[in-house]
Every structure is written in structure tokens, then in C-alpha cells.
Amino acid sequence: MMNAGKIPWLFVVVSLIVGAGCSSTTTKRTHPDLLAPRETVRKIALMPPRIYIERVTMKGMADPYDIIADLEDAALETARKIVPRFGFVLVPARTSYEDLLRDTQAMYDLADIQDRVSRLDLEVYQVRTTSMEAGVELVDERITEGKLRIGLEVIPFAEEAGADLLCFLQGYGVILTGKKKAVNLASGVLSGAAAETGSGFGYRCLIVDGSDGKVLTAFTGGFSLNYFGCDECGRGQPGYDEALKRFKRDLEEDLIEKLSRNLEREPGPAPGS
Amino acid sequence: MARGPGMKGAARAVVPAFVSALLIVAAVPFAPYQLTEEDRALLSECEGFERFLERRLAFYIDPEAEEYLNRIIERLSGGLEVPAFVRLRARLLRDPEVNAHAYADGMILVNIGIVARMRDENHLAAVLAHEISHIALYHAILHERERQRSTRLANLTSVVTGMPAETNLLHYAAMSSYNRKEEEEADIMAVRLMSRAGYDPAVVSDALKEIAVNLGEYRQVQPPIYVRTHPRPEERIGYVQRELEASKGRPVSYTGLEEREYISLTMELRRRACLENIDVYDFGTARYIAFHSLRIAPDDPGNLVTMGMVLMEWADNKRWMDHRYVKEPLEENPQRKECTRDILADPRNSPSFKNAEYYFNKALEIDPDCAEAHKQMGRLHYGRRDYEKALEEFRRYLQLAPGAHDYSAMRKRVEFLEERTAGSPKKQSPNEAGKEEEGE
Numbered sequence: 001m002m003n004a005g006k007i008p009w010l011f012v013v014v015s016l017i018v019g020a021g022c023s024s025t026t027t028k029r030t031h032p033d034l035l036a037p038r039e040t041v042r043k044i045a046l047m048p049p050r051i052y053i054e055r056v057t058m059k060g061m062a063d064p065y066d067i068i069a070d071l072e073d074a075a076l077e078t079a080r081k082i083v084p085r086f087g088f089v090l091v092p093a094r095t096s097y098e099d100l101l102r103d104t105q106a107m108y109d110l111a112d113i114q115d116r117v118s119r120l121d122l123e124v125y126q127v128r129t130t131s132m133e134a135g136v137e138l139v140d141e142r143i144t145e146g147k148l149r150i151g152l153e154v155i156p157f158a159e160e161a162g163a164d165l166l167c168f169l170q171g172y173g174v175i176l177t178g179k180k181k182a183v184n185l186a187s188g189v190l191s192g193a194a195a196e197t198g199s200g201f202g203y204r205c206l207i208v209d210g211s212d213g214k215v216l217t218a219f220t221g222g223f224s225l226n227y228f229g230c231d232e233c234g235r236g237q238p239g240y241d242e243a244l245k246r247f248k249r250d251l252e253e254d255l256i257e258k259l260s261r262n263l264e265r266e267p268g269p270a271p272g273s
Numbered sequence: 274m275a276r277g278p279g280m281k282g283a284a285r286a287v288v289p290a291f292v293s294a295l296l297i298v299a300a301v302p303f304a305p306y307q308l309t310e311e312d313r314a315l316l317s318e319c320e321g322f323e324r325f326l327e328r329r330l331a332f333y334i335d336p337e338a339e340e341y342l343n344r345i346i347e348r349l350s351g352g353l354e355v356p357a358f359v360r361l362r363a364r365l366l367r368d369p370e371v372n373a374h375a376y377a378d379g380m381i382l383v384n385i386g387i388v389a390r391m392r393d394e395n396h397l398a399a400v401l402a403h404e405i406s407h408i409a410l411y412h413a414i415l416h417e418r419e420r421q422r423s424t425r426l427a428n429l430t431s432v433v434t435g436m437p438a439e440t441n442l443l444h445y446a447a448m449s450s451y452n453r454k455e456e457e458e459a460d461i462m463a464v465r466l467m468s469r470a471g472y473d474p475a476v477v478s479d480a481l482k483e484i485a486v487n488l489g490e491y492r493q494v495q496p497p498i499y500v501r502t503h504p505r506p507e508e509r510i511g512y513v514q515r516e517l518e519a520s521k522g523r524p525v526s527y528t529g530l531e532e533r534e535y536i537s538l539t540m541e542l543r544r545r546a547c548l549e550n551i552d553v554y555d556f557g558t559a560r561y562i563a564f565h566s567l568r569i570a571p572d573d574p575g576n577l578v579t580m581g582m583v584l585m586e587w588a589d590n591k592r593w594m595d596h597r598y599v600k601e602p603l604e605e606n607p608q609r610k611e612c613t614r615d616i617l618a619d620p621r622n623s624p625s626f627k628n629a630e631y632y633f634n635k636a637l638e639i640d641p642d643c644a645e646a647h648k649q650m651g652r653l654h655y656g657r658r659d660y661e662k663a664l665e666e667f668r669r670y671l672q673l674a675p676g677a678h679d680y681s682a683m684r685k686r687v688e689f690l691e692e693r694t695a696g697s698p699k700k701q702s703p704n705e706a707g708k709e710e711e712g713e
Binding site for chain 1: 318321322324325327328329330331334367420421424425428431432433434436545552678679680681682685686
């Protein structure tokens with residue numbers, strides 16, 4: 001169960017590490033409904049982020065659950081800060097384990113929806129390319145035409161929260177410890193093959209129509225996690241709080257950039273600025 | 274299967290060799306064990322893993338069934354001196370696979386798939402005895418130590434040879450042999466624990482046969498992950514039989530719940546296991562579970578609806594799966610001929626689909642106000658493109674289940690159908706679109 005969708009995520013992380021800074025393409029994955037200026041304010045509920053991290057050490061792969069929990073909290077906090085700057089009103093969603101214990105069917109449905117989101121294959125299609133253009137524009141027609149849906153099961157969650165939209169954020173990351181990076185580098189040099197020597201994080205964000213489960217926008221993003229690379233990284237270790245801060249900052253910057261591009265609008269001022 | 278929390282932790286310090294030897298050779302449950310710092314880290318990660326599963330909403334919530342499992346664990350471990358760091362307990366995982374996992378801190382994750390698949394309490398006790406044995410022999414801790422040692426070696430080799438540690442076959446071969454040895458020890462100790470608790474120890478062998486039958490059923494779906502780490506069922510049955518012969522003598526003093534009571538107690542869980550099996554396209558297991566529930570309680574509308582759902586989804590899924598076969602010329606693959614013939618005739622009219630209708634109708638005969646039966650009947654009519662009838666059934670469902678969690682989703686479906694049946698321009702159903710994109 002826990003392995004579901006791991007391979008595509010690994011691909012995202014590897015692509016992000018390899019392709020960072022090399023791409024000049026723009027990707028359109030937004031339904032016109034979300035682009036059009038609206039008179040009414042749209043209420044959005046953030047669903048609990050799902051983040052999975054693997055730490056690769058000399059002793060093998062490990063799942064640092066304390067880091068995973070902290071990153072999920074950090075991602076939620078960051079999204080709470082960013083989303084209102086794009087004109088949405090945040091409303092709380094009933095999604096904690098303790099709340100859902102009272103309605104097990106809702107719990108199972110939410111788990112299924114989250115699984116479905118992580119399995120979605122966000123394909124893009126090339127629509128035009130000429131030598132005069134700076135890049136290639138890619139469009140996910142299923143989203144722009146309103147054909148990509150994650151199921152009507154989202155409706156009760158939106159209704160309960162009084163939200164028009166639901167936001168899903170899911171991420172996958174790999175943290176290589178210092179020694180493991182050195183070993184990979186040495187092994188890569190010897191074999192002449194490209195070796196993985198960096199820690200990376202890839203995420204996907206979906207904004208879904210709460211009335212019918214239609215995906216209104218979806219994008220992927222990512223950045224390095226090299227600052228988590230210490231051998232004993234975890235709660236209470238030196239540098240951990242700083243690494244967590246950098247994660248929030250990187251996610252914030254990336255989210256702002258991607259949301260601005262996808263929603264075709266600039267973010268409002270940061271609260272308190 | 275013995276596991277550390279996600280296969281990590283640490284064990285740099287070496288556990289005294291004589292302790293390992295004692296555990297492995299004499300198979301003494303919960304022999305005195307001195308924890309190292311790394312072991313403590315592993316135990317704390319086990320706790321983290323439990324919280325992680327809660328955050329992922331992975332547990333199956335059924336306090337009554339969980340309490341029942343814990344009673345069996347208590348009986349099996351009664352009289353054993355359990356160390357303070359081990360708290361034996363069962364948690365039910367919403368996973369249809371026929372499997373269970375033991376963790377170093379005493380947590381046993383029992384998949385609902387295995388509870389539903391076992392015939393009675395004795396069979397389930399055999400599974401739990403196997404998992405308790407893993408914990409009692411500190412397999413998770415020792416396994417983790419061995420894994421780390423082997424991975425370190427593989428990493429060092431990679432610096433010399435240039436071969437990445439992750440693809441080092443020697444490392445996998447070493448771990449695989451280690452896993453199999455652990456499984457054998459756990460099977461043998463399970464026989465002893467069953468006997469001590471008064472259960473019939475011969476059931477361990479029967480439970481393994483049951484698992485072998487289940488394994489033989491995996492054709493279209495991936496076999497369970499434990500196949501890679503456990504010896505073959507025939508091999509396991511062989512050494513369990515030898516152990517049974519060696520340990521003859523203790524009378525059977527406790528039989529536990531028999532089939533009828535066991536199935537009745539776990540009825541809700543079995544229905545959920547059927548749905549989860551449908552989700553992973555394991556229709557064979559889903560039908561097996563639904564069939565046995567129905568055998569015990571043939572007039573229970575819930576069981577009738579579940580059986581109908583299994584048959585309906587199976588027929589519907591066959592349509593998608595066989596679509597691939599149709600593309601292949603029949604003469605090139607005669608084995609698929611029969612399969613293909615079914616699809617060429619409309620599967621909506623297939624016997625499975627008709628049987629599904631029979632079960633829904635029977636449920637409605639027994640209880641005309643069974644909301645779930647109306648909902649599933651609506652889905653069946655929808656599948657047959659009979660939208661008028663589907664609409665009628667869905668409306669009835671909404672009347673009967675105003676507090677249902679999927680009420681608003683169903684209302685939306687009804688709105689869509691009303692639009693369609695009113696003759697408005699043809700539009701793709703939200704449900705259809707969702708299915709298409711999810712690749713179902």
C-alpha cells in the first residue's frame with residue numbers, strides 16, 4: 001500500500017534533479033473557470049498534504065517518519081500562507097484522523113481520493129513549436145477541457161467545509177546522507193555511469209472543483225533537499241530546524257512561481273508586509 | 274513476516290553472539306535481551322510508523338474485531354515473560370492482501386485480507402502465533418542488524434567495483450536466505466505456541482495449505498509480496514509436519530470460535546475486504562470471501578448485495594481487460610479464444626451480470642428498503658445504459674439513506690441522469706470521465 005505510486009514519484013524527483021534549469025517550456029494545466037476573473041470569492045479547503053521521504057544511508061534505505069511528519073506540517077503551513085495571496089479564502093476541512101474516526105466511511109473515502117490523486121498521470125501535450133518562439137507550450141487538454149476528474153467522492157468533503165475548491169498537495173523526496181553521496185560518486189566514477197549524488201524533492205499540487213471533482217489546475221514542482229543531508233538528520237539534531245526553514249522557503253518560492261504561472265495572476269502582498 | 278518500521282533503524286553495536294545463537298538454535302521465546310542504542314532507535318521508529326499509518330488513514334476501524342484479535346494474542350502469549358519494551362497488540366490494516374507483519378515493539382499489523390480469508394479462529398490463531406514468534410525471537414531487531422551489515426558491505430563493494438549497492442545481487446541473495454531462515458523458525462515456534470495455548474497445533478499446517486490455495490489463485494493480479502521472503506508453502510508444510518510429529522502429546526483444550534461464529538463476528542470486516550479486493554482486481558478472492566459469508570448468512574441482505582457487487586464488477590472489469598485480447602487474432606492465441614468469445618458477446622448480458630441482478634433482487638425481496646441494494650441495482654442499470662431504471666433506483670436510495678456519506682455525490686449523479694433522460698445534449702458522465710482518467 002505504501003509503495004503505491006512510488007516509481008512515478010521517483011521519476012519526478014530524478015527528472016527535477018537532472019532537468020533543473022534546462023527547460024524553457026511553459027505548461028498550461030488550468031481550466032478556464034479558474035483563470036477567468038470572478039465576482040464571487042472562491043473558498044478553498046486544503047486537504048492534508050501527503051509527503052513521503054526516503055533516506056538513503058550507508059546502512060540502506062530508511063523511512064524517517066519524524067521528518068515526514070514535520071515536512072507535512074511545514075507544507076500545510078506554507079500552503080496556508082500562499083493560497084490566500086492568490087485571491088482564495090481559506091476554509092478549514094475536517095480531515096484529521098481523530099475527526100475521521102467518527103465517520104469511518106469518510107476516512108476510507110478520503111484515503112481512496114488521496115491514492116487516486118497520487119496515481120494520476122499528469123500528461124502534457126505539445127501544441128505548437130516554431131523556431132521563433134522561446135519555448136514550447138505544453139497543454140494538458142484533459143484539464144483545460146474539464147475532462148480530468150478525481151471522482152464525485154470529493155463532494156461531501158467540500159460541502160462539509162463549505163468550500164468551492166479543494167487543494168491537494170503531495171510530495172516525494174530522497175535524502176542522501178553525506179557518506180552515501182561520496183560512495184555513489186566513487187562508484188559512478190568507476191563505472192562511468194551517472195550516479196545519484198543529490199537529494200531532491202518533487203511535489204504535485206491539484207486544485208479540484210468541490211462540486212464535481214473536476215481538476216481545475218495541476219502542476220508539479222521541485223527543488224533540492226541537500227540541506228537535509230547530514231548522517232543523523234532528524235528532530236533535535238543540529239541544523240535540523242534550519243533545514244526545515246529552508247524547506248518552507250523553497251516550497252513557498254516554488255509554489256508562488258507555479259501558481260502565478262498557472263493561474264496567470266500575480267500573488268497579493270504577503271500578510272504583514 | 275518480521276519487519277522493522279520500513280526497514281531502517283540501526284545496530285552498530287553487536288548483540289552478543291551467544292544470545293543470537295540461543296535464540297536461533299533453541300528458539301526460546303523472549304530470551305533475555307539487552308537493547309542497544311540502535312535498537313532503541315528502531316523501537317521509536319516503530320512508534321513513528323504507527324502514527325504514520327494513522328495519518329495515512331490506513332487502519333481498518335473495527336474495535337470489536339481488534340479486541341477479538343487481541344484476546345487471541347493474549348491467549349497465545351499467556352505465561353511468556355514479555356520484555357518491557359514489547360507490547361503485544363494487533364492493529365487491523367485496510368489491506369486486502371493475505372498477509373500480516375510483526376514489528377519489533379510488539380505491534381502486529383493484520384491485514385483484513387487475511388482475517389477474511391481464514392476459515393475459523395484456529396486458522397487465525399496460527400497466523401498470529403507465527404507473528405508472535407517473530408517478535409519473541411527478536412527477528413525484526415536481528416533482521417535489521419543483518420540488513421544494515423549486508424548493505425554496508427554492498428556499499429563498500431560498490432566503491433571497489435563501480436557496481437551500485439542497490440543492484441548488488443549478492444546482498445539480495447544473502448538477505449533472502451536470512452529471511453527464509455527466520456520464517457522457518459517462526460513456523461516451528463508457532464506450532465509450539467499453539468500447543469501451549471491449548472489450540473490444535475496441526476492447524477498451522479492447515480492454515481499454510483489455505484495460503485497455498487490462495488497463492489494458486491493469483492493469475493491476473495500480482496502475488497503477495499511475502500512470496501519473495503517466505504519459503505514455498507509446500508516446504509513450510511513439510512517442516513511444520515516434522516515439528517508436529519516431534520511434539521505430539523499435549524491434548525487440545527481450546528477450540529476457539531468455530532466457522533459460523535467466526536464468520537458472523539467478522540462479517541463487516543469481510544464485506545470491506547471484498548470491496549478492497551475489488552479495488553485491486555482480485556475478484557477471485559473477493560468472490561471466495563463473499564461466498565463463505567453468504568453460506569453462513571444466506572438471508573443477510575448485506576451479504577447478498579456484496580456478492581452481487583463482486584459479480585457485477587468482475588463482469589464489468591472483464592470488458593476492459595478483454596478489450597486487449599480482442600485486438601489479437603484468435604488463431605494466434607487459442608487459449609484466449611474462450612475469453613474473447615465472452616467479450617464479443619456483450620458482457621453486460623454475461624451470466625455474471627445476470628447473477629449480480631439475481632442477488633440484488635433477492636436482497637430487495639428480503640428487505641425492500643435496503644438502500645445499498647437500490648444503489649447497486651441503479652449502478653447495474655446504468656451499466657446497461659438503462660438510465661430510466663437507474664434513475665429510479667438512485668432516487669430510492671436517496672430517499673432511504675438521507676444521512677449516507679455519499680448522499681451528495683449520489684445527488685449529483687441523479688442530477689446528471691435527470692439531465693440525460695430529459696433529452697438534453699449528450700454529455701459525458703462525471704463518473705465515466707473519472708473512471709477513464711483513473712485508468713480503471
